[in-house]
Amino acid sequence: MPFGNTHNQLKMNYSAAQEYPDLSKHNNHMAKVLTEELYAQLREKATPSGFTLDDVIQTGIDNPGHPFIMTVGCVAGDEETYEVFKELLDPVIEDRHGGYKPSDKHKTDLNPDHLKGGDDLDPDYVLSSRVRTGRSIRGFCLPPHCSRGERRAVEDLAVEGLGSLDGDLKGKYYALKNMTDEEQQQLIDDHFLFDKPVSPLLLASGMARDWPDARGIWHNDNKTFLVWVNEEDHLRVISMQKGGNMKEVFNRFCTGLTKIESLFKDKGHEFMWNEHLGYVLTCPSNLGTGLRAGVHVKLPCVSKHEKFGEILKRLRLQKRGTGGVDTAAVGGVFDISNADRLGFSEVDLVQMVVDGVKLLVEMEKRLEKGQSIDDLMPAQK
Amino acid sequence: MASTFTRVLSRKKTVGILSLVGAGSLMTGYLINKDKVHASAQSSRRRYPASAEYPDLRKHNNCMASHLTPAIYAELIDKATPNGFTLDQCIQTGVDNPGHPFIKTVGMVAGDEESYQVFAELFNPVIKERHNGYDPQIMRHPTDLDASKIRSGVFDERYVLSSRVRTGRSIRGLALPPACTRAERREVERVVADALSGLKEDLLGRYYSLTEMTEKEQQQLIDDHFLFDKPVSPLLTCSGMARDWPDARGIWHNNEKTFLVWVNEEDHTRVISMEKGGNMKRVFERFCKGLKEVERLIKEKGWEFMWNERLGYVLTCPSNLGTGLRAGVHISLPRLSKDPRFPKILDNLRLQKRGTGGVDTAAVGSTFDISNLDRLGKSEVELVQTVIDGVNYLVECEKRLEKGQDIKIPPPLSQIK
Numbered sequence: 001m002p003f004g005n006t007h008n009q010l011k012m013n014y015s016a017a018q019e020y021p022d023l024s025k026h027n028n029h030m031a032k033v034l035t036e037e038l039y040a041q042l043r044e045k046a047t048p049s050g051f052t053l054d055d056v057i058q059t060g061i062d063n064p065g066h067p068f069i070m071t072v073g074c075v076a077g078d079e080e081t082y083e084v085f086k087e088l089l090d091p092v093i094e095d096r097h098g099g100y101k102p103s104d105k106h107k108t109d110l111n112p113d114h115l116k117g118g119d120d121l122d123p124d125y126v127l128s129s130r131v132r133t134g135r136s137i138r139g140f141c142l143p144p145h146c147s148r149g150e151r152r153a154v155e156d157l158a159v160e161g162l163g164s165l166d167g168d169l170k171g172k173y174y175a176l177k178n179m180t181d182e183e184q185q186q187l188i189d190d191h192f193l194f195d196k197p198v199s200p201l202l203l204a205s206g207m208a209r210d211w212p213d214a215r216g217i218w219h220n221d222n223k224t225f226l227v228w229v230n231e232e233d234h235l236r237v238i239s240m241q242k243g244g245n246m247k248e249v250f251n252r253f254c255t256g257l258t259k260i261e262s263l264f265k266d267k268g269h270e271f272m273w274n275e276h277l278g279y280v281l282t283c284p285s286n287l288g289t290g291l292r293a294g295v296h297v298k299l300p301c302v303s304k305h306e307k308f309g310e311i312l313k314r315l316r317l318q319k320r321g322t323g324g325v326d327t328a329a330v331g332g333v334f335d336i337s338n339a340d341r342l343g344f345s346e347v348d349l350v351q352m353v354v355d356g357v358k359l360l361v362e363m364e365k366r367l368e369k370g371q372s373i374d375d376l377m378p379a380q381k
Numbered sequence: 382m383a384s385t386f387t388r389v390l391s392r393k394k395t396v397g398i399l400s401l402v403g404a405g406s407l408m409t410g411y412l413i414n415k416d417k418v419h420a421s422a423q424s425s426r427r428r429y430p431a432s433a434e435y436p437d438l439r440k441h442n443n444c445m446a447s448h449l450t451p452a453i454y455a456e457l458i459d460k461a462t463p464n465g466f467t468l469d470q471c472i473q474t475g476v477d478n479p480g481h482p483f484i485k486t487v488g489m490v491a492g493d494e495e496s497y498q499v500f501a502e503l504f505n506p507v508i509k510e511r512h513n514g515y516d517p518q519i520m521r522h523p524t525d526l527d528a529s530k531i532r533s534g535v536f537d538e539r540y541v542l543s544s545r546v547r548t549g550r551s552i553r554g555l556a557l558p559p560a561c562t563r564a565e566r567r568e569v570e571r572v573v574a575d576a577l578s579g580l581k582e583d584l585l586g587r588y589y590s591l592t593e594m595t596e597k598e599q600q601q602l603i604d605d606h607f608l609f610d611k612p613v614s615p616l617l618t619c620s621g622m623a624r625d626w627p628d629a630r631g632i633w634h635n636n637e638k639t640f641l642v643w644v645n646e647e648d649h650t651r652v653i654s655m656e657k658g659g660n661m662k663r664v665f666e667r668f669c670k671g672l673k674e675v676e677r678l679i680k681e682k683g684w685e686f687m688w689n690e691r692l693g694y695v696l697t698c699p700s701n702l703g704t705g706l707r708a709g710v711h712i713s714l715p716r717l718s719k720d721p722r723f724p725k726i727l728d729n730l731r732l733q734k735r736g737t738g739g740v741d742t743a744a745v746g747s748t749f750d751i752s753n754l755d756r757l758g759k760s761e762v763e764l765v766q767t768v769i770d771g772v773n774y775l776v777e778c779e780k781r782l783e784k785g786q787d788i789k790i791p792p793p794l795s796q797i798k
Contacts (some may be wrong), residue, residue, distance in 0.1 A: 010556075014564035021563060022592065023627050053641035054562075061625050106687065147435060147469070149429030177437065210476050213437050 007052055008141055009044070016040035019054075021061045022176065027281055029092045029284075030060035030073030031104035036088060047084045051077030051145050055206075058243075062204035072096060072285050075205045077145030079272045089297065093277075093284050097342040103265055106278035106288050106336075109345035110258060112251040118354040121244025125298045125361045130240035131253045131350065134233035134281045135292040136272040137264065142282045143207035148214070155214040158229045161246060161263040162218045169256055173229075176212035192217055194231050207282065207343050224249075225256050233290075234283050238298060244295065250350050278342060288342025293353045296322050300332030301367035302360055307377070314380045315356035336360065352381065382613070431455035434469075436476045443488030444699075445475035448506040462499045466492030466560050471500055474620040487511060487700050490620045492560030494553065494695050496688045508692075512757040515703075521705050523694035525760035526673060528666040534769045536659030540776050541710045542748065545655035546668045546765065548705040549648035549696045551678070551687040557697045558647060564602035566629040569649045573693050575677035577633045577642060583618035584671055586635035588644075607632055609646050622647060622697065639664075640671050648696050648705075661772075663709065665765050693757060703757025708768045711737050714775060715747040716782040722790050729793040730771035731755055752774065767794065 011019050020039050023031040034057065042053045060073025074092060076082055082089055090102045121129070136142060136158060140150050159173050174183055187193035205210045219226040228236040237260070239253035261271060272280035278288035302308055303319075312319060313346060320335040321328040329335075336357055338349040356378075363373045395718060435454050438446040447727065457468045475488025489507060491497055497504050505517050515522075536544070551557060552572055556567045574588045589598055602608035603770075611626045612618055633642040643651040650676070654668035676686060687695035693703035717723055727734060735750040753764045778788040 010464055011562040011564065014562065014568075018564035018567065019562060031553035058624060062623070147434055152433065153429070177440075183772065195762060204624075208477070209473060209619075210436060 002082075003352060007050070007055060009352035011054070012044060017041060019043065021057070023061070023092050026060070026063050026073070027065035027067060028060050028063070028071045028073030030057050030088070030097055032095065033091045042085055042087060045084050047078050047080040049080070049141050049145065050080050051081055051141075053085060053088070056081060056088070059201060059205040065199050070176065071201060072283055074284065075144050075207075075282050076142055076208055076280070076284070078141045079136070080281065081142075081285075082277060089284060093287065093342070096285055096310055097288070100343045102276070103187065104343065106342055107345040107348075108273070108289070109347040110254045111347065112247070112254040114347040115247055115350055115354070117252055117358075118250065118350070119245050121246060121295065121354070121357055122361050123243045124251070125364060126244030126357065127296040127298065128240065128242050128294050129244060129246045129249045130238065131246075131291065131293040132236060132238040133248055133253075133257070133292075133346075134279070134286055135232050135237060135257070136258075136280055136282075138270050138272045140234065142234070144205040147172060148210050151210070151214040154234050155216065155229050157264065157267065157269060158218070158227065158235060159216075160267070161260055162227060164263050165220070165256070165259060168222055168252075169220050169259065171204050171218055171225070173216055173218040175214075175216040177215075183247065187217060190219075190223055192219060192223075192226055193311055194228055197232070202232060205282075225252055227260075232283070233286070244294070245356075246293070246354050247348065250293070254346075286341055287342070288340075289346045289349060290341060291346050291349050292341075293350045294320075294335050294337030295353070295357050295358065296333055297336055298333050299336075299360060299364050302364045302373075303329065303332060303334060305363075305367065305373070311378065312336075313361070314378045316352050316381045317356045347377045360375070386446060412521065415642050416797055431458050434458065436472070438476070439478050441475070441476050441488070442480035442482060442651065443478070444507040445488030445496060445503070446480070453502050457500055457502060460499055462495040464493045464495065464560060466496055466556070468500055468503070470559065470621075471496060471503075474616060477619040478616050486616060487698055490559050490622075491557055491695070491698050491699070493556045494551070496557075497695065497699075504699060508757070510691050510703065511700055512703070513755070517691045520758065521690050522757055523760040523763075524688070524693055524704070526669040528662070528669040528760060530762045531662050531766060531769065532552075533773065534660070534662030534665070534765075536661060536710065536712075536769075536772055537776050538593050538659045540714065540779060541659035541712050541772065543655065543711045544659060544661040545653065545704065545710070546661075546665055546673070547651060547653040548668075548707075548761075549626040549651045549694070549701055550672070550675075550705075551649045551695055551697075553685050553687045555649070557649070558645065559697060561621040563625050564627060566625070566645050570628050570629040570631060570644050572679060572682070572684055573642070573644050573650055573675075574631070575682070576675050580635070580671070580674055583637060583667070584635050584640055584674065586633055586640070588631055588633040590631040590637040592630075594631075599629060601656040602632060604710045605634075605638060605772075607634060607638075607641055609643055611639050612647070617647060620697075628763045640667055642675075646697070648701070655794045659710070661708070661765070661769055665708070669761070678770045679778065701756060704759070704761045704764060706761050706764055707752050709735075709750050709752030709769070710772055710774065711748055712751055712772065713746075713748050714779050717775060717779045717788075718747045718749065720778075720782065720788070722788070725790050726775070726788075727751070727771075729791050730774060731767055731794050732771045 016036065020036045046052045049316065055077055056074045059075055065071050074366055094100055137154055140154050162173060174187065178363050180326055197208050202208060215230045224239065224241050226238040237257055239249045241249055266271060277291050281287060281290050316339050318339040322330060322335050324331055338353050340349060359376065359378060363376055366373050431454055432451060435451050461467050470492055471489045474490055480486050500641060509516055552569050577588060580586060611700050613625050617623060623733050628646045629772050639654065639656050641653040652672060655662045658665055694705050696702060731754050732751050733754045737745055737748055737750050755764060774791060781788050
């Protein structure tokens, strides 16, 4: 967060020991990695745009974490953060992304033809399908660090790019600060509207500054393709629809993203991407694909099975309540999505969801009939 | 690296330079080092013109928004205090909190003592609006902590349940809560706790650091109504003063529980003198004695409080400049509070009412927190006397109403205009 004297060199008047944060009660990825020695080594550095180590870690200091949930505890202020502070971020990334090493290469695959199946998930069980990711525009600072001018420039570029989409992707932009009450209500009813963040994890990083300036929502007329501008990342891109046709959702996702990318390139802008980290986003947890593909699926029997947790783990899936992260399931309906983000391509991850959900629905049908599911137990992916 | 001037600021020896009165010397010091200290946008940061960065304040209702024109913004945007604090950092809280149609918040904070000079073009009109026309460019603020000047000041305890005086003090040379680094904040804690440990007799007491307190100590402090929480108000959190909580925060109080100091909450220190009952004179005597003792003890170690004759005691929020003093009572006024003339009476006496939970709370039953409205332009003695005279008048009114007699709205006290 670009606050005060942690954001400049004045702290160098004090020793590293005097400035080193008290992390004794902390339980997040940053706290596990940031020793006093590492702090001393990195604290004088800043990215070319002026983001410092203290800016990276402020959210992790202010939010000690939870005994059960391991949060990341650091954010990037620009693309260079991941390079300048790699002695901190590489181990955090490795720990968070299942052993992903600094020398590993990430595969990007947005060709929907590579997905096998996915168009036949049983709609009696699979109520809706959704794929989301994020994109950052190269050369602009990220939400924790950007100035108002930069954030507005990102909005302008996004609106211009999205305004050129046509066909079933043709749509409209709703700026948060200009929205009418009627528009606002419609967006709430469609479950599209995002609020000013309240989570201290986000607020402490500074990404909610100047709300709602330069924030907005774009969606196509069919309400199946949606882009959030300047929320937690420059852009969050979402493709969704009712029912179980994940293939169609992923098709639209890939088509839309590819079109948006080429529209940006026409104007001389590209997305932040490199072959080690894939797509670069604000939170290290969203690196790589930044992709979460998920369904809302009815699993009242399977979810009560003693091996439910184990099954999900082997399938590399995670469960959430239908309100999203941090919510509980209601009426046996779960949000099931991929657990990974980095080290697997987009096609890989959606394939895991498609195959995994298919299996879970099959298990549900067996258990409904009182039959065993032992022969269906998957191997660890 | 920090410039020589900047480095010098953080050592106590520099107090000589900074205690020169007036904006001129500080501005000179700033200008010498203008090249060395830039606002955060440096080197290869994307630069936009001031017009592209100017905040959208059309839906805002706070003092900052009322006075921050695009011209003033453009004028001040590339400046920074010697500590590197910028205009955008001062106003962030006001941008993030548009305000309320009925309550006009200040909407900006200082990151250090120099903020009030470097950004004077914005701070001055805000101060003038908030403090009834006080003009820092031409007026002088009187400081007077001589409690012997107080007349009367012992209230009828059938009405006045408790008496309290609070203020804040900042340690010169160390940045304020919105801007300070962890080490600076820890230094404030060290300097203050060290000084407080030198207090004796009825002021003898103990420091409880928020990070080290035991559960038992915590419960006791809650029961005594002494413990302060991590701020939740976005007015405060948006300014950055809650960073690194609870590092270097703590509470000191004397054994008698009548003198209390908060360390590194909204200001470097908040100093509170209080007791049950109506002896405001004694509360203020202890207040003055304690403050002077603490000042003497920090001076022994080469430190001093932020003060100048234009703004008085310098604190984080412009609303607390001058005396930073709020003297108040918890008072039961069942009849008067229902009289339609009550608000006007308070207004003319330069008093304000709050609920007994403090600012933003409602009164319970007919017990109110009544305190002075003003902070800057009048001395501590003047303000406490105003509260004493005012509360005496309110008690008189209540008694008259009890007897079925009529009451009068008093003539308005003089204000600064």
